[in-house]
Amino acid sequence: MDSIIFDLDGTIWDPIDTVLGAWNSVIRKNSQIKSELTRKDFEGTMGLQMEEIGRKLFPSLSYEERQQIVNDCGEVEHSFIEKQGGMLYPNVENVLRELSQKYKLYIVSNCQAGYIESFYKYHKLEQYFLDFENPGRTCLSKGENIKLVIDRNNLSDPVYVGDTKGDLEAARFAGIPFIYATYGFGQVNQYDKAIGSFEELLNVF
Incomplete structure (x- = not known):
């Protein structure tokens, strides 16, 4: 094995409380949406691309209306994350520091453009990662983005770490x-190995 590609939400951190604050700040100004979102609402969207998230959270809106509200929420979300960050899982930086001495590290997430950069800006972890990708930049699926990172960086024996069925697929x-x-956040029945905490990666590798 020469490299590790990570999912972000539910794998490296839990950003939901920050994201929830950002999205509800936008929703309060939209008369078409009658109630604010809850943490449970967001937990059910983890691992989905932004268009799917809009369809799930705002089913009563038209496609154009959903796209507009999701885009508006995404823009505000970046500023919230840059200022507040999210909840890193225990000892994330120590584990990344140790792993980066032996392996090449990357992130592939189903997020919008600018999200990973905002994560980096607050938590200062970009030094451990050599590259990242997301559908906000490429309009590709997560699987295609993983392959893109593999090809772009000439990886010969990578693994992917994630928490949802979509990550498995x-x-x-x-x-x-x-x-x-x-x-x-997810429930997965098939996998090659499982970890109960981020720290357990040190035992796997």
Whole structure:
């Protein structure tokens, strides 16, 4: 194994409280949406692309209305994350520091453009990662983005670490092993290895 590609939400951190504050600040100004979102609402969207999230959270709106509200929420979300960050899982930086001495590290997330950069800006973890990708930049699926990172960086033996069924499917699409973060947001029945905390990666590798 020469490299580790990480999912972000539910794997490295839990950003929901910050994201919830950002989205509800936009929703309060929209007369078409009658109630604010809850943490449970967001937990059910983890791992989905932005268009899917809009369809799930705002089913009564038209496609154009959903796109507009999701875009507006995404823009505000960046500023909230840059100022407040999210909840890193225990000892994330120590684990990344140790892993980066042996392996090349990357992030592939189903987020909008600018989200990973905002994560980096607050938590100062970009020094441990050599590259990242998301559908906000490429309009590709997670599996395609994983393959893109593999090809772009000439990786020969990577693994993917994530917490949802979508992460499993993306890893399988890319033809690489999947490590299931059981502490995250999803329920996955198939995996190559499982970890109960981010720190357990040190035992796996």
